[in-house]
Amino acid sequence: DAGVIQSPRHEVTEMGQEVTLRCKPISGHDYLFWYRQTMMRGLELLIYFNNNVPIDDSGMPEDRFSAKMPNASFSTLKIQPSEPRDSAVYFCASSSGQADTQYFGPGTRLTVL
Amino acid sequence: GESVGLHLPTLSVQEGDNSIINCAYSNSASDYFIWYKQESGKGPQFIIDIRSNMDKRQGQRVTVLLNKTVKHLSLQIAATQPGDSAVYFCAENGSGNTGKLIFGQGTTLQVKP
Numbered sequence: 001d002a003g004v005i006q007s008p009r010h011e012v013t014e015m016g017q018e019v020t021l022r023c024k025p026i027s028g029h030d031y032l033f034w035y036r037q038t039m040m041r042g043l044e045l046l047i048y049f050n051n052n053v054p055i056d057d058s059g060m061p062e063d064r065f066s067a068k069m070p071n072a073s074f075s076t077l078k079i080q081p082s083e084p085r086d087s088a089v090y091f092c093a094s095s096s097g098q099a100d101t102q103y104f105g106p107g108t109r110l111t112v113l
Numbered sequence: 114g115e116s117v118g119l120h121l122p123t124l125s126v127q128e129g130d131n132s133i134i135n136c137a138y139s140n141s142a143s144d145y146f147i148w149y150k151q152e153s154g155k156g157p158q159f160i161i162d163i164r165s166n167m168d169k170r171q172g173q174r175v176t177v178l179l180n181k182t183v184k185h186l187s188l189q190i191a192a193t194q195p196g197d198s199a200v201y202f203c204a205e206n207g208s209g210n211t212g213k214l215i216f217g218q219g220t221t222l223q224v225k226p
Contacts, residue, residue, distance in 0.1 A: 004156075031212055043157070043202065043216040056213065091156050098212040099145050104156035 004105035006092050012111045018080040021108045024073055025094030033102060034067055034077050035091040043091075049075065050098075082112045125223040132190040134220050136203035141184060143205040147214065148177060148188045152199045160188070160201075190222075198224045 005024040013019055025032045033048040047057040052069045060067070064083070069075040079086055089109050093102040126132045138146070144165035149157035163170045163177045163186075170177050176189040186203050200221050204214040 042218045045213055048212065050212065056211065093156075095212070099206060101147060101159050101162055102214060103159065104149075107156050 006105035010109045014113050016081045019082045021077040023075045023092030029094035029096050031095040033093040036088045038088045084112045087112050123221045126193050132193045134188045134201050136186040138184050138205045142208035145206040147204045149202045150199045195224050
């Protein structure tokens, strides 16, 4: 298996622009997680899905952030409009069960100027 | 509230020595713990896990110890190698069996040749 796939690997955009991050989980995994990592706050869970349904979005910073999972093999995290404080590395992870190991993708490094 | 913390932000060891990375957790209801390794520019990589019905688990060159009495978790790396240099995170599943993981802030392991 190729593991969790994320795109793009790097994104540089200007404040106010829309940003869309993409994730393909490991085939057969029912759980998908979106995290944000910064030096100041470490690794934070933003939202997670079970069988394509959002279960907990309490970590989503504000209404500018939204996430979707239209099918079992694809999820997006969108920021609109983006702000400089959104600059971070965004990770997607997937797992096969509720209490199972989460496997992380390589991340998307987002820079908002 | 729930929290996972690490005792030391940076650990420096000589190549060939054993390393011990510690982690304290606060939620006594947590029953699943994971250690992740994150190399620069990559996503967290699963190392080893342990469930609360065990107090020790061994992998290849790594051992995880769990002390539920004092809510302490440690990762031991035998014969530390330069390739072990990375940030190490502990994570716990918290309460409620939600599938969410709570990550510590991370410990940087530096291996001196």
